[in-house]
Structures are given as structure tokens and as C-alpha cells.
Amino acid sequence: MSDEMCKILLDHGIKPTAVRRRVWGAVEHRMKAFALSDLEDEMPEMDRSSIFRSLRLFASHQLLHEIDDGTGKQKYCRCRCEDDGHLNHIHFSCVRCGRTYCLMDYTIPRVDLPEGFVPDDIEYVVKGLCPSCSKG
Amino acid sequence: MSDEMCKILLDHGIKPTAVRRRVWGAVEHRMKAFALSDLEDEMPEMDRSSIFRSLRLFASHQLLHEIDDGTGKQKYCRCRCEDDGHLNHIHFSCVRCGRTYCLMDYTIPRVDLPEGFVPDDIEYVVKGLCPSCSKG
DNA sequence: TATAAAAATGCAACCAAGTTGCAATCACTA
DNA sequence: TAGTGATTGCAACTTGGTTGCATTTTTATA
Known part of the structure; x- marks a missing residue:
């Protein structure tokens, strides 16, 4: 909805459709x-496939990173890299609750x-608790 | 077949059945x-499920490591760790041919x-070529 | 050795997650 | 406003992993 949100999408070359704004807002x-x-x-x-396509689109336009934490499920995280579009922080995957943390400062x-x-x-x-x- | 092979399996608490020797020999x-x-x-x-169960058994008995290289497929590699049973070397996953290398010395x-x-x-x-x- | 109990195997089926084909819908341009 | 291309929703498919169960094999016991 917000112009702010549209701007981010547009800045990354993504047409801000209703579905995409919805997904981006949730993310x-x-x-x-x-x-x-x-x-x-x-x-x-x-x-499902609409969400999926939005996520893939965001990832291909450097708005999200696709990360693999070893749980077998594709995960995504908000890209906050200014540099070359590559991930540069480590992740922590909890073997008990299944959550994956982005340790941005590491x-x-x-x-x-x-x-x-x-x-x-x-x-x-890193896997653990x-x-x-x-x-x- | 070989006593050598049976010994490795037995040493790790695995009964060396025909299937397991076959799989271990291939691995x-x-x-x-x-x-x-x-x-x-x-x-x-x-x-398929027999191979699968053998691999899982080997992994649970520290004969193999289960590694996740981000391709979405569970991979295994021969464990050569003497210490705590944890992987300690890096992997390289080729984005073109899909092969995953164990860089044992790294x-x-x-x-x-x-x-x-x-x-x-x-x-x-590490992903790349x-x-x-x-x-x- | 014969038999009972336990373990391993093969097969078929299931499940989860990702992905695709396609028709319907929407958005934009001429 | 019609036409074109992009987007969406739905259903179905694919792949890889996993499980249930009957059969077979192995092991233990009488």
C-alpha cells in the first residue's frame, strides 16, 4: 500500500502488483x-505458487537472499547488503525449534x-540450540 | 566381502549384512x-530404501557425514575425523556440474x-566453479 | 538341529516442498 | 476500447526422502 513499499520494489525493478506488495509487506x-x-x-x-513466484522474484532482484540452513527447506532472508549482493553474515539454525537466525553482525x-x-x-x-x- | 570391510563396519557397531557391505563398498x-x-x-x-537405510545407519554410526550443500539433496561423505565426530572441513559445491568437493585440508x-x-x-x-x- | 524371536530387506505407497502448464484475469499501450 | 503481454490461481506433476508392512534372513534358544 504505502508509497515507501512501492518505491523499494520499483527501485529493484519489480512491478508492485497487489500480490507482491502483500508478500513484501509480510516479509x-x-x-x-x-x-x-x-x-x-x-x-x-x-x-502458494503466487507467494513462491514473488519470493523467487524478490531473490532474483536482490531483495531477499535464498539461504539453505540444512533443514531441507528453502529459506529466505531480507537482504541488507550494500555491496555485491552476496550474503556475508552467518546463520544459526536451531535444531530444536527449527528457527534460523540471521546473525547480521557476524x-x-x-x-x-x-x-x-x-x-x-x-x-x-551453525547448528545448535x-x-x-x-x-x- | 573382504574382512577389512567387515572390520570397519563391526568396529562401528554395524552388522555387516550383504546390503551394507555392498553399499559400503560403493562408498x-x-x-x-x-x-x-x-x-x-x-x-x-x-x-532405494535399502540403500537409504544403509546410508542413514552409516551416518548415525559416524562412518559418513550428512552434508547439505544447498542443492536440496542430502549428500554424504566419508568421515575421516578422528576427534568428536563432527565435520571440520569446508565443502565446495560447483554451480555448473553440481558436484560437491570435500576439501579435507581446509x-x-x-x-x-x-x-x-x-x-x-x-x-x-562455498559455491562457485x-x-x-x-x-x- | 528345530524352532521361535528379532532384525533386515524389498516393495509399494506416502509425504513434503518445490515447480510448472495453462486458462482466466489484470494492466497497460496504441 | 481493443489488443497484447504480464500476472495470477488452480491443479497437477516432480523429486527426494521416508514409512508400513509382509517376506526373508539372521540370530538366539530350547
Whole structure:
């Protein structure tokens, strides 16, 4: 709805249709990684493939990152990188509650690769217990 | 068949049945990560779920690691860790040919996590072009 | 050794998540 | 306003993983 929201989409070359604004609104302020199924549950009146297509579109236009936390479900997180569009923070995946945290302030330490390997992107996922699950 | 093979399985608390020896034989010398589907293709006369159960068994007995390289397929690699049973090397996943390399000599750099996060395992996957694909 | 009990296997079916084909609808331009 | 292309909703399909169960094999016990 808001002009603000439209602007972000337009700035990234995305036509702000009703579906896309709806999806973006549900997504833009999230700090944790989320899956398609999360959005499905929250917006049961919306079509799965429409949400899916919006997410993929956002990801291809650098509004979201696609991350893989080892749970077998594709997750997304809000991209806040100014640089080259690549993820540069680590993720934490809780083995108990299944939530994935974006640790924005923790950058991925780099490794020099053997000759011939040309890196493009890095995924650094720590698995264990998150603060709320480690308390118990 | 070989006593050697049986010994490895027995040493890890696994009864060396025919299926398991067959699967282990197809797996033990691999340097690259592999998926269930790879073994299915190589041993078409074997049952999928039997291979699957063997792999899961091996993994639960620390003979294999289950790794997630972001391709959406569960991959496995030969465990050569002497220490705590955790993976400690990085992986390289080629976006062109889909192969996943275990870079055994490249250990995962550690990151101090925020208060409350209790790490158990780490996944470090670099995506890009492998030596054979980056040549072209 | 014969038999009972337990474990492993093969098969078919199921499930979840992602993805696609296509017709209906919408948005925009001429 | 008609025509064109993009978008959407729906249903169906694909892939990979997983499970239920009857059959077979192995192991333990009498």
C-alpha cells in the first residue's frame, strides 16, 4: 500500500502488483529467515505458487537472499547488503525449534581455496540450540 | 566381502549384512560427496530404501557425514575425523556440474557466537566453479 | 538341529516442498 | 476500447526422502 513499499520494489525493478506488495509487506521487516510454508500459514487466503513466484522474484532482484540452513527447506532472508549482493553474515539454525537466525553482525570468515576453485558465494550455518531453547 | 570391510563396519557397531557391505563398498573410497540418487544410478538392481537405510545407519554410526550443500539433496561423505565426530572441513559445491568437493585440508574457521547460542555443528559451503568447470 | 524371536530387506505407497502448464484475469499501450 | 503481454490461481506433476508392512534372513534358544 504505502508509497515507501512501492518505491523499494520499483527501485529493484519489480512491478508492485497487489500480490507482491502483500508478500513484501509480510516479509520486509523480518529478522529471522523464513520459508515459503511460513508465509503460506500466515496468509492462507493466498495461493502458494503466487507467494513462491514473488519470493523467487524478490531473490532474483536482490531483495531477499535464498539461504539453505540444512533443514531441507528453502529459506529466505531480507537482504541488507550494500555491496555485491552476496550474503556475508552467518546463520544459526536451531535444531530444536527449527528457527534460523540471521546473525547480521557476524561476518563469514574467508578461506583461501585450492587452485582452480572459483568462489562465488559462501554459506556458513551453525547448528545448535538458540537462546530460547538452550535455557530450558 | 573382504574382512577389512567387515572390520570397519563391526568396529562401528554395524552388522555387516550383504546390503551394507555392498553399499559400503560403493562408498568407502569416495573423495567427493555423493547423494542417494548417485548410488541408485550405480546400483540399479538395489532397492532405494535399502540403500537409504544403509546410508542413514552409516551416518548415525559416524562412518559418513550428512552434508547439505544447498542443492536440496542430502549428500554424504566419508568421515575421516578422528576427534568428536563432527565435520571440520569446508565443502565446495560447483554451480555448473553440481558436484560437491570435500576439501579435507581446509578447516572451518570458527566464529564466536552471541550470548545464548550453543553451537553443535557447523556447515561451511562455498559455491562457485570447480577446477574442471572453471577451465572452459 | 528345530524352532521361535528379532532384525533386515524389498516393495509399494506416502509425504513434503518445490515447480510448472495453462486458462482466466489484470494492466497497460496504441 | 481493443489488443497484447504480464500476472495470477488452480491443479497437477516432480523429486527426494521416508514409512508400513509382509517376506526373508539372521540370530538366539530350547
